[in-house]
Amino acid sequence: MKPNLPEGHLHAWRKFYVSFWRIFAAIEADLVAAGQPSLSWYDALYELYLAPERRLRMNELARSALLSRSGLTRLVDRLEQEKLIERKTCPEDRRVLYAQLTEKGVEVLRQIWPVYRAGISSYFAPHVSAAEAAQLEKIFTKVAAAMDPAVMAGGKAE
Amino acid sequence: MKPNLPEGHLHAWRKFYVSFWRIFAAIEADLVAAGQPSLSWYDALYELYLAPERRLRMNELARSALLSRSGLTRLVDRLEQEKLIERKTCPEDRRVLYAQLTEKGVEVLRQIWPVYRAGISSYFAPHVSAAEAAQLEKIFTKVAAAMDPAVMAGGKAE
């Protein structure tokens, strides 16, 4: 780790932290108010939507959807109960299960998105110019890449 | 709400979102590894530390610590059990309870902080230049202010 944390970075972190939680809570509240499932559902469904053949291994999905593996197991349980995804076995490796997005899953994704987008548009976008958005994307792309669990092997805070 | 969400803002949001969760999870893991309480404890204790006389009403603390009131009640239960804070009645308004930081609470704060700081230093700061930090602080100060619950009365995503 870098032993000295400059003042400026600390202040940036604190505002970042508070902003995230407040936006997150507001969007979740909007989703509840709209009778839609929460962001964790969206995250999982969306990652599957992006994936080749709209399916991912449980492990991969856990990583993409920012959950522990046990957390993902339960989330997939709930999604499967609602027929939004299906568990599919893998012939080549019988340990593996694919989470496969269903058509109904795609529909739900399409229902959630307008509410989610409205939240981003209301709570995040108005405070950020186009240039700033580009700046944020650049910075956080670096952060997200460095924090990818696949890259984090053993690292900790050194 | 602004009906159209520009591509750039959306991409910025997604990276922002992923970065936050990954950093947050990493710091929480470091805290567990160091035998320290979680960030929600830090947030509450720190807000009390900053407050005049090191105390806040439950309501105020809930807002500062980014929790619902019921969530805060339980958190304060746990903090009080560890003698890190005390509930103090308010003579002027007998509905009100103050959460009062204790000396032991301050000590715990001092124990958490190095681990927390190391996390910020490792996971956040290295990817952000001083100029970028200033930029981030400016942007997120606006966001956080706009999303302050006190300012949000009735607002929703309009």
Next chain:
DNA sequence: CCAAAGAAGTTGCGTTTGCAACTAAAATCT
């Protein structure tokens, strides 16, 4: 001044999550 409305905090309950321990299947190593 008394009733109704509002505000502060707590509690019951359900949801979601992570850690540690577990099962099952593949890979590795004699």
Next chain:
DNA sequence: AGATTTTAGTTGCAAACGCAACTTCTTTGG
């Protein structure tokens, strides 16, 4: 091949949180 290690996923358990309903106290309004 047979034993060990590693990997994928699940499960028991407990922690943490939010919503809605509730109690208690204050404020407001007739």
